[in-house]
Amino acid sequence: MVNIYSFPALRPIKEKAEAVACVPYDVVTAKEARECIEKHPQSFMRVTRPDSIMPDVDPKDPKVYAAAKKTFEDMIDSGVFVRDDSPSIYVYRADYGHAVYTGFVADVSVKDYEDNKIRRHELTRYDKEEDRTNHIDVTNANTGLVILLYRDVAKISEYICSLIRGKAADGTATGDTGVKHEIFRISDEAVIRKLTETFKGIDTLYIADGHHRAKSSVNVAQRRRKEGRDTEESERFMAVIFAEDTVKIHGYSRLLADLGEYSEESFIGALKERYTVTPYDNPDRTKSRIVPKTVATAGKPLHIFHMYIGGRWYELTAPVKAPEKIIESLDVSDLQERVLDGMLGIKDPRGDKRLDFMGGSYPISELERLVDAGEYIAAFSIQPVSVGTVLDVADRGEIMPPKSTWFEPKVLSGLVIHTLE
Numbered sequence: 001m002v003n004i005y006s007f008p009a010l011r012p013i014k015e016k017a018e019a020v021a022c023v024p025y026d027v028v029t030a031k032e033a034r035e036c037i038e039k040h041p042q043s044f045m046r047v048t049r050p051d052s053i054m055p056d057v058d059p060k061d062p063k064v065y066a067a068a069k070k071t072f073e074d075m076i077d078s079g080v081f082v083r084d085d086s087p088s089i090y091v092y093r094a095d096y097g098h099a100v101y102t103g104f105v106a107d108v109s110v111k112d113y114e115d116n117k118i119r120r121h122e123l124t125r126y127d128k129e130e131d132r133t134n135h136i137d138v139t140n141a142n143t144g145l146v147i148l149l150y151r152d153v154a155k156i157s158e159y160i161c162s163l164i165r166g167k168a169a170d171g172t173a174t175g176d177t178g179v180k181h182e183i184f185r186i187s188d189e190a191v192i193r194k195l196t197e198t199f200k201g202i203d204t205l206y207i208a209d210g211h212h213r214a215k216s217s218v219n220v221a222q223r224r225r226k227e228g229r230d231t232e233e234s235e236r237f238m239a240v241i242f243a244e245d246t247v248k249i250h251g252y253s254r255l256l257a258d259l260g261e262y263s264e265e266s267f268i269g270a271l272k273e274r275y276t277v278t279p280y281d282n283p284d285r286t287k288s289r290i291v292p293k294t295v296a297t298a299g300k301p302l303h304i305f306h307m308y309i310g311g312r313w314y315e316l317t318a319p320v321k322a323p324e325k326i327i328e329s330l331d332v333s334d335l336q337e338r339v340l341d342g343m344l345g346i347k348d349p350r351g352d353k354r355l356d357f358m359g360g361s362y363p364i365s366e367l368e369r370l371v372d373a374g375e376y377i378a379a380f381s382i383q384p385v386s387v388g389t390v391l392d393v394a395d396r397g398e399i400m401p402p403k404s405t406w407f408e409p410k411v412l413s414g415l416v417i418h419t420l421e
């Protein structure tokens with residue numbers, strides 16, 4: 001079983017929600033964060049990315065975390081944030097226009113993470129962990145949401161949606177993307193009790209997004225235990241929880257800055273030694289995914305992805321060598337092994353400057369634009385993996401390759417805050 005908990009959140013007053021809410025700290029550069037703050041002076045980005053407005057100070061200097069703490073306290077003291085008067089859960093609805101995603105915000109247990117009841121599919125980096133660990137500890141708050149998934153055997157998602165049907169949101173923010181984010185406070189003790197009891201029948205939660213936020217929250221709990229500063233709330237961290245069949249995964253495209261020793265012609269020729277390469281004319285450029293023309297079957301699984309080079313799309317296919325091995329059977333793994341590393345010597349996809357990524361629901365016309373403009377020489381459009389595959393990887397204790405999944409929805413920071421005391 002897993003444990004979820006209600007808590008009395010700090011939330012921006014209704015008329016300030018739009019001005020305060022911001023994208024997560026880790027999806028923007030310092031420059032982009034600074035531009036966001038200049039455009040939105042009350043943005044919660046001032047708390048989550050104080051380094052962006054302290055360019056002459058080392059981002060890991062204690063002064064940076066102290067500045068975040070002071071800004072946060074000032075926002076509370078000035079009445080921008082107000083604490084709810086009783087423990088609650090918070091339904092979170094994100095309306096993308098083409099899809100509406102509904103989950104709920106609650107606390108989850110650090111011990112459940114330590115006991116592998118909250119499972120992960122990505123590695124975390126120590127430097128990123130250290131930054132967020134210090135940020136959480138100094139600000140004494142979870143300032144961002146971890147996105148968790150569950151297998152919805154009890155139709156919990158339907159129940160969550162029913163709780164807000166016909167109700168007005170307690171906080172709304174649209175932001176620069178046009179996605180409408182809404183928060184609905186649920187304080188009814190009977191409802192909360194029903195949810196917490198229902199989740200005791202759920203064996204496992206899965207991190208979809210926010211691996212560093214989750215691990216850093218666990219680090220803070222362990223640090224405070226060791227130092228005798230632990231509290232009931234520091235043994236919990238904040239998450240937004242969705243049913244696994246209600247979210248979407250987009251593919252993560254790869255963009256190549258150069259082809260090394262290959263010309264465009266010789267690169268395509270070398271690919272033909274490894275794949276079946278077929279020209280693909282007139283894909284729907286308004287979509288983020290290219291529909292394959294080659295059909296894979298259960299008895300004949302195939303790697304299938306698409307390449308844009310020299311003003312033309314190609315479909316590349318090859319048999320999956322070991323379909324029983326989840327990681328090896330992924331298209332991104334095959335592309336990395338045979339092409340990026342095998343042909344171009346790109347061994348570190350995160351760190352090699354010849355390789356870039358584009359995630360999310362951008363239309364493939366954006367890949368074409370970047371290549372046609374000469375910013376990149378080629379682009380690979382990857383088919384999205386299924387949510388079930390990601391959960392299976394986590395259940396096996398395996399790790400997805402870097403930049404394998406782009407989960408939708410993306411949620412905002414600053415609409416709900418959990419404090420550790």
